[in-house]
Amino acid sequence: xxxxxxxxxxxxxxxxxxxxxxxxxxxxxxxxxxxxxxxxxxxxxxxxxxxxxxxxxxxxxxxxxxxxxxxxxxxxxxxxxxxxxxxxxxxxxxxxxxxxxxxxxxxxxxxxxxxxxxxxxxxxxxxxxxxxxxxxxxx
Amino acid sequence: xxxxxxxxxxxxxxxxxxxxxxxxxxxxxxxxxxxxxxxxxxxxxxxxxxxxxxxxxxxxxxxxxxxxxxxxxxxxxxxxxxxxxxxxxxxxxxxxxxxxxxxxxxxxxxxxxxxxxxxxxxxxxxxxxxxxxxxxxxxxxxxxxxxxxxxxxxxxxxxxxxxxxxxxxxxxxxxxxxxxxxxxxxxxxxxxxxxxxxxxxxxxxxxxxxxxxxxxxxxxxxxxxxxxxxxxxxxxxxxxxxxxxxxxxxxxxxxxxxxxxxxxxxxxxxxxxxxxxxxxxxxxxx
Numbered sequence: 001x002x003x004x005x006x007x008x009x010x011x012x013x014x015x016x017x018x019x020x021x022x023x024x025x026x027x028x029x030x031x032x033x034x035x036x037x038x039x040x041x042x043x044x045x046x047x048x049x050x051x052x053x054x055x056x057x058x059x060x061x062x063x064x065x066x067x068x069x070x071x072x073x074x075x076x077x078x079x080x081x082x083x084x085x086x087x088x089x090x091x092x093x094x095x096x097x098x099x100x101x102x103x104x105x106x107x108x109x110x111x112x113x114x115x116x117x118x119x120x121x122x123x124x125x126x127x128x129x130x131x132x133x134x135x136x137x138x139x
Numbered sequence: 140x141x142x143x144x145x146x147x148x149x150x151x152x153x154x155x156x157x158x159x160x161x162x163x164x165x166x167x168x169x170x171x172x173x174x175x176x177x178x179x180x181x182x183x184x185x186x187x188x189x190x191x192x193x194x195x196x197x198x199x200x201x202x203x204x205x206x207x208x209x210x211x212x213x214x215x216x217x218x219x220x221x222x223x224x225x226x227x228x229x230x231x232x233x234x235x236x237x238x239x240x241x242x243x244x245x246x247x248x249x250x251x252x253x254x255x256x257x258x259x260x261x262x263x264x265x266x267x268x269x270x271x272x273x274x275x276x277x278x279x280x281x282x283x284x285x286x287x288x289x290x291x292x293x294x295x296x297x298x299x300x301x302x303x304x305x306x307x308x309x310x311x312x313x314x315x316x317x318x319x320x321x322x323x324x325x326x327x328x329x330x331x332x333x334x335x336x337x338x339x340x341x342x343x344x345x346x347x348x349x350x351x352x353x354x355x356x357x358x359x360x361x362x363x364x365x366x367x368x369x370x371x372x373x374x375x376x377x378x379x380x381x382x383x384x385x386x387x388x389x390x391x392x393x394x395x396x397x398x399x400x401x402x403x404x405x406x407x408x409x410x411x412x413x414x415x416x417x418x419x420x421x422x423x424x425x
Contacts, residue, residue, distance in 0.1 A: 010187065012284040012363055014180040030346055043191070044346040045355045069356060071191060073343070080187055082284070082359070 005037040006076045007053050009062060011084050017062065024077050025052040026070050035070075035077055042072040048125050050133050051079065061087035061133045065126040085130060092134040099127035143409060146402040150395055157391035163227070164384035171316065171377035178313065178370045185367055192360050196329070198349045206329050206357050210304040215250045217272065217303035218242065219294065219326070220264065221310035221368055222257035223376040224276060229386075231311060231319060231379035232259040238309050238321035239264065252303060256290065256369065272297060282369050284362070291362030298327045310368040311375040317382050319375040326364055329357065 007024055009017035024035040027049030035042075046069060051062045066082030102124040109120040141149075196207065220239055222232045239260075243251055252270045255261040265271050273293055297303050306327040311319040345352055 008183075010184045012181055012184050012366055013177070015183050028346060033346075041343045042346065043195075043343040043352060045352055069188075069191065069352075071187070071343075078187055080184060080191075080359075 002037045002075055004055075005035065005039070007079070008076065009051075009079045009081065009084060011068075011081050013083075016081075016084050016086060019053070019055070021053040021055050023054040025054075026077075026079070027051060027064060028070070035072055038075060039072045039077075041074075042070070044070050046070055046079070046081065048122065048129060050129055051084075061136060063087065063090065063126075063129045063133045065129060085133075087133045087137050090130050090134040090137070092131070092137075095127065095130040095134045099124070099131050102127045141401075141405070143402065143405045146398055146405055150398045150402065153391050153394050153398065157388055157395070160384045160387040160391060164381055164388060167377045167381040167384060171374060171381055174370065174374035174377055175313075178367075178374050181367055181370055184363065188356070188360055188363055192329070192353075192356060194343070195345075195349050195353045195356065198345075199353055204350070204353060204357070205299065206327060206361075209328055209330075213249065213304045215252060215303045215305075216246065217252045217254060217294070217297060217306045219254040219256060219290070219306065219308040219365070220260035221308060221372045222255075222259040223372070224258040226259065227383060228376055228380035229383035231376055231383075232263075234311055234319060234321040235260065235309050236263050238323060242307070242309070242323060252297075254290070254294065257372070272302075282366070282373065284366050287366030287369055288362040291358070291365045294326065294365070295358060295361060308365065308368050310372045311379075313371040313375045313378065316378040319379055324364065324368065326361060329360070 004020040004022055005024065007017060007019050007021045008015070022037070026033055026035065026044075027047050029045045029047050032049075033044070046064055046067055048067055049064055051064050052059055053062075054060075063085045064079075064081050065084060068079060068081035068084075071078045071080075102120065106117070106120040106124050109117045199207075218239060220235060222235050226232070236259075250270075252272050253260075253264055254273045254275075255265060255271060256275045258276045261271070261274055261276065265274070273290075275290055294306050298306055305325065308324045308326055310322060310324075312322040314320055
């Protein structure tokens with residue numbers, strides 16, 4: 001019985017993470033899910049949200065911005081995300097600014113057509129996630 | 140026989156050109172390294188998403204999703220031609236264009252529509268009365284996944300509207316710095332080699348169901364295919380340009396050597412005539 005599970009996080013543009021961790025908490029489309037070592041093979045879609053991983057007492061967070069997939073197989077968690085940002089790397093001030101911009105944009109699109117509004121909504125959600133995670137690291 | 144000054148001017152001009160080609164070579168080398176890195180970074184994702192698609196496609200009926208169903212009759216074909224925006228890169232673009240012409244000749248009964256990624260493809264095919272659905276020209280040698288996603292979304296849209304029955308991309312496959320090969324890839328409808336996955340197939344827990352997941356993953360797979368093809372093309376372009384510019388610099392060097400020889404000969408000839416003149420003049424005094 002292994003006490004760690006390998007977590008690999010890749011986006012189309014780069015490999016973000018490759019680490020042995022003790023637990024992964026991921027934002028699945030049907031609810032958050034925790035993955036412990038020796039998990040059964042699983043395949044699920046991810047929504048925009050935060051992905052946490054624990055090593056010892058330390059928990060780190062990654063912002064999954066853009067959705068993606070998570071595969072568990074062979075004691076390995078592979079996350080394919082459209083885009084992602086490591087919690088430590090998010091600049092809080094910049095993230096807040098982006099969030100504000102997204103909010104304004106949402107207001108503007110509210111009167112426009114539905115598709116643009118939806119897109120703006122998703123964008124705001126992504127920025128919100130980034131801000132939330134960045135705040136965790138500020139403390 | 141050109142004069143000494145003429146040759147000198149010519150040498151200067153060739154040397155100037157050589158400076159430019161050398162600089163271009165350096166720039167291309169640096170860009171290629173970057174592009175190659177981006178490509179290698181993307182490769183992890185490439186392998187994984189293909190594997191997942193194979194695995195899932197095997198579990199669902201190929202009729203269940205329009206992306207997977209082959210059309211009974213293929214009339215309209217869309218070719219996405221990925222070329223560079225700039226020239227001076229050897230046979231890089233003609234690789235792709237030759238492939239395209241070959242494809243057109245092989246399929247005379249089909250109505251071919253184009254999507255141009257890169258200026259050179261558009262220059263070659265855009266003006267011959269061909270139907271061009273979409274043009275992407277100014278991404279300038281760099282591309283983000285989002286930009287490629289837009290292209291991918293458009294392709295999917297054409298396919299879903301039944302404007303086209305099949306979609307192919309034609310791009311340069313990056314074999315190595317000096318070798319790029321034109322390659323045709325079928326994008327839609329998707330066909331995965333289910334056999335390969337069958338041997339070590341794992342029984343996954345799907346959440347949500349496999350067909351719903353597949354619906355999510357397939358557009359991403361298409362976008363990614365486009366993205367990766369463009370990455371390969373960019374890396375190849377810089378590689379090809381580097382080699383082309385290296386050759387050009389070397390040729391310029393050869394030319395300078397030849398011209399210098401000519402210059403020296405001309406100079407010597409001039410000196411000889413001058414001495415003869417002096418000798419003759421001295422002789423005349425006696």
